[in-house]
Structure formats: C-alpha cells, structure tokens
Amino acid sequence: MKRKEFVGSVCPAVVVVMMSAPLIYSCSREDNDPVEVPLIKYNVLISAGEGGSVSTVGGEFNHGSEISVTAVPQGEYIFKEWSDGNTSATRTINVSSNITLTANFEKKKYPLTLNIEGEGEVLEEIINTGRTTDYDSGTTIKLTAIPVNGWIFQDWKGAIESSESTTQVTISEPLEITANFIVDDTVGENNENPLSEEESRYQEVKALIESDGYFYDNKLLYIDLSNENYKSLEEISAFVNDMENGILILRRDQENYMAFDNCCPHLGTRNQWTYSNNRFRCNNHGNSFGTGEGFTSFCSSNSTSGNLKQFHVHIYKDMLTVDFN
Numbered sequence: 001m002k003r004k005e006f007v008g009s010v011c012p013a014v015v016v017v018m019m020s021a022p023l024i025y026s027c028s029r030e031d032n033d034p035v036e037v038p039l040i041k042y043n044v045l046i047s048a049g050e051g052g053s054v055s056t057v058g059g060e061f062n063h064g065s066e067i068s069v070t071a072v073p074q075g076e077y078i079f080k081e082w083s084d085g086n087t088s089a090t091r092t093i094n095v096s097s098n099i100t101l102t103a104n105f106e107k108k109k110y111p112l113t114l115n116i117e118g119e120g121e122v123l124e125e126i127i128n129t130g131r132t133t134d135y136d137s138g139t140t141i142k143l144t145a146i147p148v149n150g151w152i153f154q155d156w157k158g159a160i161e162s163s164e165s166t167t168q169v170t171i172s173e174p175l176e177i178t179a180n181f182i183v184d185d186t187v188g189e190n191n192e193n194p195l196s197e198e199e200s201r202y203q204e205v206k207a208l209i210e211s212d213g214y215f216y217d218n219k220l221l222y223i224d225l226s227n228e229n230y231k232s233l234e235e236i237s238a239f240v241n242d243m244e245n246g247i248l249i250l251r252r253d254q255e256n257y258m259a260f261d262n263c264c265p266h267l268g269t270r271n272q273w274t275y276s277n278n279r280f281r282c283n284n285h286g287n288s289f290g291t292g293e294g295f296t297s298f299c300s301s302n303s304t305s306g307n308l309k310q311f312h313v314h315i316y317k318d319m320l321t322v323d324f325n
C-alpha cells in the first residue's frame, strides 16, 4: 500500500477495490493534479451451446463496462436459458468480475395428435430421439395401425395419406393424423372368423398376455413388444435379458429380432451380459460370444468362444414369437 500526506485544499481520497486488496490513494498540497487511477480489466467469455450462436463472444473489458449480448437460436432450436439461470435471450452484463456464460438451446417440441375412426389402435414407436410431453422436432415415429377383430385398416388421413398400415412420420410441426378403420365385409353373416390363421392366433394370444408381457404355450413364447418390460427394444441394437424365460432378445435392426440362450457357455452365468459389435460379453470372466449361425457353444459347456445358442423367432405386428422347439 502506498500513502501520501494531504493537507488543506480539496482533494478527495480514492479507494480502488482490486480483486484481492484495496489500494488507497490521497493527495499532498503539491500534488493537486488529477490522480491516476489504474484501470481494472476483466475477462468476459460468452459462448453458445448446440443449436444457436451469441451476438458477442466477449473479450477484455474495464470494470463497470456494460455489454449487451443476444442468444440467437438456429433452425429447429429455441433459446432455453443462460448458464447462470437468466432466461432473457437479450441481456445486459455489468462487468465487475471475470465472467463465463453459455447460452443453452433446446429442440422445439411439437404435438402429434392421433385420431381413430372405426375400431382399432395405433402403436407409436420412436425411431430416433425422445419424447417428453410432445415430440422433439426431428423425431421420427413409426406408426402401426392395428384393427380389432372384425375391422380392417383402410388408410391414414391428415398429415399422412397412405393405405400402408405401417408408416413413418418425422415431426417438424404440429401434426394431426387419423387412422381409418372400416368394418371387414368378409366377416360372414354367422360371424365366422375369416381372419388369417396368423391374425387369429395373434388376437387370441394378445388377449392372454398379462402385465408381465409374455405368454408361453407349447414351447412357443409370445412376447408383446409394446409391454413396458420389452420397451427398450424400440432402440436398434438394444437387448433385453429376459431372466424369467432364460433368453437374450436382441433388436438387430429395424425389422429383425434375435433370441439366444442367456446361459453363458463358459460356466453358466446368466445375468452379466453386455452387447456390442454383434457380440455378447459375459462379464463374469470376460468371455464373449458371437450372434452368428456358425459353431454354437452350449450352456455351461466350459467353452470360451463360438456363438450363443440361437432360437428361431417370428415377428407379427407387435408380437415376437420365440420357438424353443
């Protein structure tokens, strides 16, 4: 600290607050010239998160400066908030310290309204990104129209015009879609069942499946993929270790599922599987096994290589059938 004597005429003391300790200046009689006050400078760093930009990235500013900055969203994003919680896209910053700020953006959300005409239901499967109350902009959804017994699917109306019972829609604005079902005229007067054998079986089994999401009958395991227990299979490359039924169910790609014995060919562990690059790895001892058709290693056979035992599967609508024969 540096101090000079002040006697007599007006010469106010100046106290400058530095980041750590104050400096005190005063004047002496022969020192009536303006006192030189050192400028304090601070660094201001402003950045933008994914989905937008900022009108200034900041820089070095004097103590007391005011900076105006605007967060500018791009494309299908909206401004959410600054990293300090401020929610004004345009704001003024009073510089009194070093400042680091980030503008955060989020995807716009849009509602998808589904209507039904006739009798049936619509299965919604998200193919990418997620859903909160509304869908994030850019989300692709697979829609499957499923008529009840005695009705057939006719077509989609509204934002989609198609007669395919399975279709896809990408959300980039609010959408309203109607699934149109009509009475199946092929149902005879005596209400004999004209449905295909597969459709009949589907409807019969669907009615038997309870909250656990599966039904086992005569070495056939029927799995309702719309059940919560199997919901994770909406994602490509996701798998479910179904401990109750002793199988690993893999969503191989958009159309295909696979099922394997979940008993490790090494020493029989069932509950330590992870999956990547088309292989399942048992984390008990770190051995991994293929998902192909070649050499099959069987449950607890002390094998440390080969492919897992695979079961035939069949998919119909939202029903996966695993054949243990």
Ligand code: FES
Residues within 6 Å of the ligand: 264, 265, 266, 267, 268, 269, 282, 283, 284, 285, 286, 287
């Ligand atoms: S029991 Fe699976 S790797 Fe050993």
